[in-house]
Amino acid sequence: xxxxxxxxxxxxxxxxxxxxxxxxxxxxxxxxxxxxxxxxxxxxxxxxxxxxxxxxxxxxxxxxxxxxxxxxxxxxxxxxxxxxxxxxxxxxxxxxxxxxxxxxxxxxxxxxxxxxxxxxxxxxxxxxxxxxxxxxxxxxxxxxxxxxxxxxxxxxxxxxxxxxxxxxxxxxxxxxxxxxxxxxxxxxxxxxxxxxxxxxxxxxxxxxxxxxxxxxxxxxxxxxxxxxxxxxxxxxxxxxxxxxxxxxxxxxxxxxxxxxxxxxxxxxxx
Numbered sequence: 001x002x003x004x005x006x007x008x009x010x011x012x013x014x015x016x017x018x019x020x021x022x023x024x025x026x027x028x029x030x031x032x033x034x035x036x037x038x039x040x041x042x043x044x045x046x047x048x049x050x051x052x053x054x055x056x057x058x059x060x061x062x063x064x065x066x067x068x069x070x071x072x073x074x075x076x077x078x079x080x081x082x083x084x085x086x087x088x089x090x091x092x093x094x095x096x097x098x099x100x101x102x103x104x105x106x107x108x109x110x111x112x113x114x115x116x117x118x119x120x121x122x123x124x125x126x127x128x129x130x131x132x133x134x135x136x137x138x139x140x141x142x143x144x145x146x147x148x149x150x151x152x153x154x155x156x157x158x159x160x161x162x163x164x165x166x167x168x169x170x171x172x173x174x175x176x177x178x179x180x181x182x183x184x185x186x187x188x189x190x191x192x193x194x195x196x197x198x199x200x201x202x203x204x205x206x207x208x209x210x211x212x213x214x215x216x217x218x219x220x221x222x223x224x225x226x227x228x229x230x231x232x233x234x235x236x237x238x239x240x241x242x243x244x245x246x247x248x249x250x251x252x253x254x255x256x257x258x259x260x261x262x263x264x265x266x267x268x269x270x
Contacts, residue, residue, distance in 0.1 A: 027056045028237035031076035032112070033066035033146065034175030036155040039195040039266055044253055051242045058103055061175070065145025071223065074230030078238040080245075082147035087221055096174040097224040103254050104219045104247050107151050109210040110180065110197065111137075111189040119189070125212035126158040133161045136168045138188040142179050143171025149214065152191045159257045180204065193218050195266040198258065219270070 004113045036042050037059070046057045060067075060076065064083035068090050070076040081087060081101075109119060109128055117137040119128035132139050141148045141163075146216050156163055165170040170188075176196040183190040184204045197208070223244045227233035239268050251269050258266035 007169065015249050026054060027058060027239060028077045029075070030057050030059045030078055030080060030241065031070040032059055032061055032080040033064050033067065033220075034061045034084055034088065035082070035148070035196050037061035037064065038175060038259075039199050041257055042253070043193075044257055045245075045250060047057065047134075048249065048253060049241060050248070052242050052244065053237075057241070062174075063149065064148030065150065068224060069145075071225045072228040074233060075223070075232045077225055079225065079240045080220065081223065082145075082218055082220045083150045084219055084221070086147075086150065087223065095226055095229065097226050097231070098242060099221050099223045100242065100246060101219050101221045101270045103269050104217050105149065105267050106194045106214065107191055107212065107216040107218050108197065108208045109189065110183065110192055110193055110206045110213070111209045113189040113205065113207050114234035115209055117189065119209050122210065125155055125210055125216060128210045129155050130159040130161060132168075132189055133159070133163065133166070133176060134168075139163070139169050140179055140183045140185060140186070140188045141169065141171045141188040142176065143173050144175070146176075147190060147218065148176060148193060151218070155191070155216075163240070195258070198262050198264075198266055216217045220267070 037130050044058055050056060064081040065086060066081050068079050068086055071079050072095050091099055117132045117135040122128045122131055141152055156232055172182055177200060179190055180192050180200055184206045222242050224238045224242050227235040254267050254269050256266055
């Protein structure tokens, strides 16, 4: 009986000591984008972070707008997103502690090889969008409040076009990879990031038809959500993930990602 008592006592004591040694939960929630999931980069960064820190990462891939909304509701500890204007608004309201621009790729306009709207001939991306509207050529939008969707809406605005409700304008409500595959199936135009396209290139017939002269940079940033607004935030884990993405180790992983398989990096460190 005494042996059983002491066994229970030491088990309880070990749990208490472990709690003192690790006062924070060892899991963090990362709200991020579908392009980082579709490209495969998360499959490289997350295991490296987990191995280095002992923290587990639960990644939820949605549009950047949805990820930022999760941060506003305290449903994520850290964000890895690509919608700069919305990010600045998020920080301005005090929802973020720190924001760091980690890396970038590019937004390109994709479409069928025969280019029915003749967008290749236009000097600007806005001009290409205007040509699509004038020709009534099918355009697929993600329509999901993602960073890509935000950039697409900005280009329509520059073109002086309100596409909502037009017969040629359809919203998929899906991630980048799925939207590219549907655009390919339907022979439609769409705006997408260069990394997701590179990963899916062998499965697609649609081509890069307009690069926007390299001016449409797609910047990804990490943001620590402010724990002052919410009681159950893992501030320590979020801070470690933020610092990891700033580290030389993470930068090297990002710089090398894609070279072996595709012959060039998929992302460029800022």
